[in-house]
Amino acid sequence: MAMPVAHFSHPQHELKLRTKYHLPRLCDLCGEKLTGSGYSCHHRLCGFDLHEECAKYPETLSSFFAHPWHDLTLARTDDDGRRVCDLCREEVPAGVFLYHCAPCGFGVHPRCSRLPQTASSNLHPDHSLTALPNVGACAACREPCFVWVYRCGLCNFDLHIECLHGARPSTTTTITAAATTSSSSMEKESSLGKFVGGLALAADVAAVGGLAQSAGESLMNMFQDE
Numbered sequence: 001m002a003m004p005v006a007h008f009s010h011p012q013h014e015l016k017l018r019t020k021y022h023l024p025r026l027c028d029l030c031g032e033k034l035t036g037s038g039y040s041c042h043h044r045l046c047g048f049d050l051h052e053e054c055a056k057y058p059e060t061l062s063s064f065f066a067h068p069w070h071d072l073t074l075a076r077t078d079d080d081g082r083r084v085c086d087l088c089r090e091e092v093p094a095g096v097f098l099y100h101c102a103p104c105g106f107g108v109h110p111r112c113s114r115l116p117q118t119a120s121s122n123l124h125p126d127h128s129l130t131a132l133p134n135v136g137a138c139a140a141c142r143e144p145c146f147v148w149v150y151r152c153g154l155c156n157f158d159l160h161i162e163c164l165h166g167a168r169p170s171t172t173t174t175i176t177a178a179a180t181t182s183s184s185s186m187e188k189e190s191s192l193g194k195f196v197g198g199l200a201l202a203a204d205v206a207a208v209g210g211l212a213q214s215a216g217e218s219l220m221n222m223f224q225d226e
Contacts, residue, residue: 015039029054031096065117072099087112
C-alpha cells in the first residue's frame with residue numbers, strides 16, 4: 001500500500017495515491033479532468049485532487065528559456081482573477097496553479113513549462129526550430145501568430161506551438177526535444193495540454209540556457225510595454 005505523501009500544493013494534509021475516480025473530478029493543480037492515478041486529500045472538507053504527473057512539477061523553476069532572468073514559482077492563481085499563459089496565450093482558469101514571476105508578472109502553464117526550447121518538424125526538415133516571441137504568420141495554418149512560435153531564422157519560417165505538434169487538424173508533425181536524440185510522433189489532439197503532457201520526460205527545461213540576445217531584447221521590450 002502506497003504511503004501518504006506531502007506536497008507543497010496542499011500543505012495542510014498529506015495526500016494518498018488512488019487509482020479510481022467514481023465521479024468526474026478535476027485536478028486542482030492544472031484544472032483538467034483526472035484520469036489514471038492521482039493523489040487525493042481524504043479529509044472530507046478538502047476534496048483536493050492531483051494528477052500523479054502534476055505532482056512531479058517542481059515548486060520552483062530556474063532558467064526557464066522564456067524567462068531566464070528570475071525563478072518562477074508554482075502557485076495558485078486568485079479565485080477572482082483572470083490570467084493568460086504568456087507562452088500559448090490561453091486563458092488560465094481561476095484557482096489553478098501557474099508558474100509565476102512576481103517582479104515581472106510573467107506566467108506560464110505548468111504544461112507549457114515542459115516545452116523544449118528547440119524542436120524539429122517534418123514541415124521544415126532541413127533546420128531546427130527555436131521557440132521565440134513573434135508577430136507574423138504560421139506556415140502551417142496561415143493564421144497570424146501573436147504568441148510564441150517555433151522559428152527557423154535562416155528561412156523566416158514560423159509555426160504555432162500547436163501546429164508544430166499537430167494539434168490543428170491540417171497538420172501532423174514529429175517533434176524532437178533538443179536535449180534528446182530520439183523523436184516521438186505526436187498524434188493530433190484537441191487541446192494544447194494533451195500533447196504537452198507527452199513531452200514531460202523529453203524536455204529538461206532546468207538545463208536549457210537563455211535565449212539568443214535578439215530574443216532576450218524582444219522579451220524585455222514586451223515586458224516594458226506591459
